[in-house]
Amino acid sequence: MPDSVALQSLKETLGERVRTDEESLYRNSFDGMRLAFAHEADIQVDQPEQIGEVLRLANQYRVPVTTRGAGTSLTGSASPAKGGWVLRLDGLNDLEIDPLNQFAHVGPGVVVNDLQQAAKQEGLFYPPDPSSVRYCTIGGNIACNAGGMRCLKYGVTRDYVVALKGYLPTGESVSWSCDTKKFATGYNVRDLWIGSEGTLGIVTAATLKLIPVPQTTWSLLAAFPSEREALKAVESIIGRRIGPAVLEFLDRPSVRGAEAAFNQPIFDGMPGRSLLLIQLDGSEAEVTTAQQELLEWAKQEAEAFRPAPSPEEAEELWNIRRACSSAMFELGDSKLNEDVVVPIHRQAELIDEVERIRSQHQVAIAVFGHAGDGNLHVNIMHHRDDPAESKRAREALGEVMQSVVDLDGAISGEHGVGLAKSPFLSLQLGEAEIAIMRKIKDAFDPNGILNPGKLFEPYEVWNKKKEIYRFPWDHR
Amino acid sequence: MPDSVALQSLKETLGERVRTDEESLYRNSFDGMRLAFAHEADIQVDQPEQIGEVLRLANQYRVPVTTRGAGTSLTGSASPAKGGWVLRLDGLNDLEIDPLNQFAHVGPGVVVNDLQQAAKQEGLFYPPDPSSVRYCTIGGNIACNAGGMRCLKYGVTRDYVVALKGYLPTGESVSWSCDTKKFATGYNVRDLWIGSEGTLGIVTAATLKLIPVPQTTWSLLAAFPSEREALKAVESIIGRRIGPAVLEFLDRPSVRGAEAAFNQPIFDGMPGRSLLLIQLDGSEAEVTTAQQELLEWAKQEAEAFRPAPSPEEAEELWNIRRACSSAMFELGDSKLNEDVVVPIHRQAELIDEVERIRSQHQVAIAVFGHAGDGNLHVNIMHHRDDPAESKRAREALGEVMQSVVDLDGAISGEHGVGLAKSPFLSLQLGEAEIAIMRKIKDAFDPNGILNPGKLFEPYEVWNKKKEIYRFPWDHR
Numbered sequence: 001m002p003d004s005v006a007l008q009s010l011k012e013t014l015g016e017r018v019r020t021d022e023e024s025l026y027r028n029s030f031d032g033m034r035l036a037f038a039h040e041a042d043i044q045v046d047q048p049e050q051i052g053e054v055l056r057l058a059n060q061y062r063v064p065v066t067t068r069g070a071g072t073s074l075t076g077s078a079s080p081a082k083g084g085w086v087l088r089l090d091g092l093n094d095l096e097i098d099p100l101n102q103f104a105h106v107g108p109g110v111v112v113n114d115l116q117q118a119a120k121q122e123g124l125f126y127p128p129d130p131s132s133v134r135y136c137t138i139g140g141n142i143a144c145n146a147g148g149m150r151c152l153k154y155g156v157t158r159d160y161v162v163a164l165k166g167y168l169p170t171g172e173s174v175s176w177s178c179d180t181k182k183f184a185t186g187y188n189v190r191d192l193w194i195g196s197e198g199t200l201g202i203v204t205a206a207t208l209k210l211i212p213v214p215q216t217t218w219s220l221l222a223a224f225p226s227e228r229e230a231l232k233a234v235e236s237i238i239g240r241r242i243g244p245a246v247l248e249f250l251d252r253p254s255v256r257g258a259e260a261a262f263n264q265p266i267f268d269g270m271p272g273r274s275l276l277l278i279q280l281d282g283s284e285a286e287v288t289t290a291q292q293e294l295l296e297w298a299k300q301e302a303e304a305f306r307p308a309p310s311p312e313e314a315e316e317l318w319n320i321r322r323a324c325s326s327a328m329f330e331l332g333d334s335k336l337n338e339d340v341v342v343p344i345h346r347q348a349e350l351i352d353e354v355e356r357i358r359s360q361h362q363v364a365i366a367v368f369g370h371a372g373d374g375n376l377h378v379n380i381m382h383h384r385d386d387p388a389e390s391k392r393a394r395e396a397l398g399e400v401m402q403s404v405v406d407l408d409g410a411i412s413g414e415h416g417v418g419l420a421k422s423p424f425l426s427l428q429l430g431e432a433e434i435a436i437m438r439k440i441k442d443a444f445d446p447n448g449i450l451n452p453g454k455l456f457e458p459y460e461v462w463n464k465k466k467e468i469y470r471f472p473w474d475h476r
Numbered sequence: 477m478p479d480s481v482a483l484q485s486l487k488e489t490l491g492e493r494v495r496t497d498e499e500s501l502y503r504n505s506f507d508g509m510r511l512a513f514a515h516e517a518d519i520q521v522d523q524p525e526q527i528g529e530v531l532r533l534a535n536q537y538r539v540p541v542t543t544r545g546a547g548t549s550l551t552g553s554a555s556p557a558k559g560g561w562v563l564r565l566d567g568l569n570d571l572e573i574d575p576l577n578q579f580a581h582v583g584p585g586v587v588v589n590d591l592q593q594a595a596k597q598e599g600l601f602y603p604p605d606p607s608s609v610r611y612c613t614i615g616g617n618i619a620c621n622a623g624g625m626r627c628l629k630y631g632v633t634r635d636y637v638v639a640l641k642g643y644l645p646t647g648e649s650v651s652w653s654c655d656t657k658k659f660a661t662g663y664n665v666r667d668l669w670i671g672s673e674g675t676l677g678i679v680t681a682a683t684l685k686l687i688p689v690p691q692t693t694w695s696l697l698a699a700f701p702s703e704r705e706a707l708k709a710v711e712s713i714i715g716r717r718i719g720p721a722v723l724e725f726l727d728r729p730s731v732r733g734a735e736a737a738f739n740q741p742i743f744d745g746m747p748g749r750s751l752l753l754i755q756l757d758g759s760e761a762e763v764t765t766a767q768q769e770l771l772e773w774a775k776q777e778a779e780a781f782r783p784a785p786s787p788e789e790a791e792e793l794w795n796i797r798r799a800c801s802s803a804m805f806e807l808g809d810s811k812l813n814e815d816v817v818v819p820i821h822r823q824a825e826l827i828d829e830v831e832r833i834r835s836q837h838q839v840a841i842a843v844f845g846h847a848g849d850g851n852l853h854v855n856i857m858h859h860r861d862d863p864a865e866s867k868r869a870r871e872a873l874g875e876v877m878q879s880v881v882d883l884d885g886a887i888s889g890e891h892g893v894g895l896a897k898s899p900f901l902s903l904q905l906g907e908a909e910i911a912i913m914r915k916i917k918d919a920f921d922p923n924g925i926l927n928p929g930k931l932f933e934p935y936e937v938w939n940k941k942k943e944i945y946r947f948p949w950d951h952r
Contacts, residue, residue: 100715101820123717145660156658158667159635172908180817181849182632182889184621184671185897185904186931187913191634191667195660212717239576241599241688285761341656344577373657413658421661428661432648436920437663443915455662 006061069137075418108139127154145195147414152372247372257327332381341413482537545613551894584615603630621671623890628848723848733803808857817889
């Protein structure tokens with residue numbers, strides 16, 4: 001097939017940075033959600049100005065453009081749902097730490113772990129830590145307002161973004177805020193861009209806030225007879241204002257999976273308990289105080305507990321968390337991984353709802369996640385080649401989403417909407433809310449060329465088979 | 477003059493909540509900036525639904541609507557620049573603390589100090605503290621993304637807003653985010669509303685984040701021979717990562733004013749020094765450690781210093797800060813109070829620029845403010861009835877603004893743009909940036925009825941005489 005006029009112009013402008021070989025097109029046709037879409041070309045930029053050029057052509061020829069960092073998104077937000085061009089930003093990876101102002105200056109292609117390591121060299125800390133931290137890029141983290149396990153104490157990506165530079169969908173270069181500690185001059189487009197999933201603009205540089213690195217950490221694992229008791233104990237930790245950095249929850253199905261993998265119970269003689277994994281951090285004095293309070297809490301609330309004073313012992317605890325995530329695939333080869341969030345005190349009700357849905361629809365569901373934030377990952381497992389089971393999983397998913405909204409929660413706490421949650425957006429948002437968001441999109445992108453098809457267009461994800469592909473960041 | 481058709485409809489709908497008496501119209505015709513504008517009516521709402529009704533009439537009859545809390549704005553953002561109706565929200569003052577989730581649920585009319593006191597009852601803390609904290613309302617704080625002295629450690633209003641409910645300018649009821657610790661579902665309109673100075677929507681309820689109240693505080697005052705030395709010492713505090721809650725700077729003209737008022741030098745035998753006022757807070761252990769580090773810093777960097785171990789002694793230090801603000805009016809009866817912000821390490825350069833502008837234009841300028849944030853208040857004093865002096869002040873103002881932008885800073889760090897900085901917006905923002913902000917405004921408010929005339933329309937503030945009026949929050 002001969003090149004389209006648009007593609008010809010693109011190649012004239014960007015030369016070898018334009019890739020149309022089969023391997024490149026395949027690799028960039030899907031993200032961590034594994035829904036693949038045919039598209040025309042990939043563009044590997046290495047200078048911000050090239051983005052302006054791409055966008056001008058895209059508007060001229062009305063070609064969809066989808067930006068991509070590492071492609072770790074779990075919602076399809078980085079996949080070219082409407083074809084067109086994939087703009088790869090991983091080449092924009094400048095990284096500079098400013099120790100006085102405690103800022104990092106980064107390109108969107110910087111891997112989050114690399115940023116964290118560079119900050120550490122200066123005694124500084126960048127807290128957001130999505131589980132794909134060794135692969136995902138800061139551009140993707142900004143696009144989805146990524147979270148992770150430390151949000152309870154430290155907040156999400158948004159809380160660390162000071163200023164952004166980049167391009168409007170129509171190709172103009174813009175800056176939002178500047179490298180100062182405060183800014184109150186005009187509308188806050190910076191925060192509108194953050195979490196807009198690559199639909200309102202393209203970030204070419206970010207200034208991020210860093211904080212002093214905590215001196216020390218201390219971890220503890222606690223077991224409970226049921227999810228309800230574990231989640232009530234979460235409320236108790238928060239009520240006591242112990243202030244842990246991490247407070248992770250694992251339900252019994254998750255734990256049973258890990259125990260099967262290890263071939264032994266996590267607490268001797270007490271198999272299949274619901275678990276809480278807690279980490280304190282801060283100065284020696286702060287951690288010492290909090291540690292006493294936490295041990296007191298554990299004695300009163302937990303069926304059993306195990307502190308992990310050394311980093312090696314702590315690492316063992318985190319291996320349990322990781323094992324749960326992998327072992328889940330014994331329950332099915334496909335996972336509907338939802339990152340719902342509810343108020344802290346309604347998590348037990350959500351677990352009750354999950355129990356009802358599990359038994360009513362006869363599907364395997366395992367729940368774990370950031371209980372300190374109310375942000376639980378509800379994993380509905382099924383076998384992709386079993387249509388009846390897949391249908392039941394889909395129905396269960398719809399009911400989970402409805403339950404979350406009924407519990408005054410949100411259908412996404414940290415992954416975003418993308419394609420995955422687009423069918424459920426109208427459960428969360430009213431007509432006026434969606435209408436104004438669409439108007440914002442139109443104001444930024446009158447030709448609708450930037451990452452079209454995401455968020456607002458309900459996409460029936462289950463009508464499309466997922467690619468079978470092993471990513472480097474896969475747990476299993 | 478008979479009522480307009482619009483006003484007749486308003487009275488039919490809202491009855492006695494509509495006020496058109498002279499006193500009400502005068503009191504609501506200007507805010508803390510003291511530029512008065514004639515308008516048709518004031519509306520005192522006590523139910524959120526009334527706002528929807530007002531907005532529907534305003535759109536039908538194309539009547540400007542300007543919301544108002546306490547009217548403490550220093551930029552004219554709460555004044556009815558285009559006439560029409562003033563919507564008073566101080567009656568929407570529900571206040572409830574949720575100690576488990578560490579949230580406050582507030583109406584926009586809640587006075588910030590009342591919120592802080594209610595939080596304290598539960599051992600919780602709401603850090604933002606603009607100087608008008610005993611009068612200003614949380615609605616106004618959200619509209620302007622208010623700051624204050626504790627931002628260095630604790631951030632600004634934006635950092636404490638979890639969720640907002642309210643009305644679009646077109647009258648539809650909307651909610652942005654929910655009462656959860658995370659939210660990643662659709663565009664972040666919450667943060668677009670925050671700081672939009674009442675032009676994109678009307679807040680009727682907010683959920684705010686609270687944090688545990690610091691156990692203790694400790695303050696210190698340090699003197700320096702010059703502004704440059706004081707500001708270099710600021711960099712040294714930050715470089716040492718001592719992490720104070722407050723780090724205030726006072727230049728020599730500000731200090732001389734306070735000393736004249738007290739009729740004695742602040743440091744015996746050392747009149748007219750530039751000062752830093754520093755406050756530590758946190759747990760006993762944290763404050764003890766930081767205190768040692770700060771005393772070490774003071775010995776090395778300061779010409780003289782005075783710790784304030786007791787709350788009473790600390791209060792004395794804060795009185796110096798307050799006295800500077802009042803004493804300034806000895807230099808002129810009118811103040812152009814600009815809340816500019818530059819990167820921490822460029823504050824000394826800004827002071828050099830101020831020195832140049834002061835001598836070149838023969839105007840009195842006193843500078844004090846939040847040096848830990850780079851957020852300095854540059855106060856250009858003049859006598860309103862002296863046209864030549866007023867003209868020089870105005871020219872000086874323009875040069876200060878240009879200098880700030882040249883130093884990679886922002887023309888407003890915490891007050892916002894309103895009318896006051898509208899002539900300078902295009903120094904800060906490029907054409908594409910202003911164009912997209914105006915498109916956002918049009919998307920939200922197609923009839924342009926909500927707080928028109930602010931931010932984007934350059935208003936020649938100096939062509940209008942300021943009202944002579946004493947507000948309860950005036951320092952003098």
